[in-house]
């Protein structure tokens with residue numbers, strides 16, 4: 001299958017001179033669930049944010065289904081961004097908005113001029129948003145303000161918001177770091193199912209090796225802004241973890257699962 005996401009020679013140098021991404025290239029097909037692993041500061045968040053153009057890369061290109069995200073401007077950029085689903089660790093919901101209103105935010109870029117002026121959404125937008133909330137098991141919470149939902153429910157609203165974008169790619173930056181283990185599994189399962197059912201690439205910064213092993217089809221290991229491991233989740237052995245995290249961290253912190 002042709003790659004859906006194509007990253008070529010992507011770099012990010014922060015204004016203070018920190019090199020967060022070395023020239024990084026990656027091809028991800030529409031049927032892959034990629035877990036990104038790496039120590040703190042390895043460049044995981046920077047990579048996902050550059051793909052979504054939440055931050056500007058310093059050089060290189062990111063193409064999604066053939067469209068160049070890095071070169072897009074104005075309306076073209078808005079349209080491309082509207083199809084990049086992004087799930088954040090801290091949910092990023094509007095606390096006083098209901099679950100449905102939060103999910104409807106995904107449809108804002110699709111509104112006509114007059115719908116925007118009047119602050120209205122089409123029946124189709126409302127149906128898509130309600131369906132997305134059903135998909136994540138929150139059909140009974142449509143009218144609940146986000147601030148009254150539990151952490152797991154809030155993250156599912158955020159996932160529903162990403163689904164309502166009808167995304168061409170799903171990116172998630174440590175989406176489970178604030179959740180208990182059972183809810184973490186639910187969220188990763190939802191992302192995996194969406195990717196599989198819609199043939200879109202899913203890239204997730206996971207914060208445990210176990211999640212990478214259980215959910216991902218492929219693991220990309222980052223270290224100092226460079227890809228140091230790229231292989232099947234099943235090939236993530238101790239040597240690979242040492243390459244990604246360094247020997248001392250693996251022994252002391254990561255504790256790979258016993259075979």
Ligand SMILES: Nc1ncnc2c1ncn2[C@@H]1O[C@H](COP(=O)(O)OP(=O)(O)OP(=O)(O)O)[C@@H](O)[C@H]1O
Pocket residue numbers: 014015016018019020038039040041042043044045046047
């Ligand atoms: N706004 C910023 N300004 C300057 N440097 C930054 C900025 N954001 C991140 N960095 C630096 O870029 C590098 C990569 O950071 P990034 O946040 O991508 O790491 P990460 O792999 O996501 O780490 P963590 O696991 O702690 O979330 C680090 O050296 C970090 O200090």
Ligand SMILES: [Mg+2]
Pocket residue numbers: 044045046
């Ligand atoms: Mg990060």
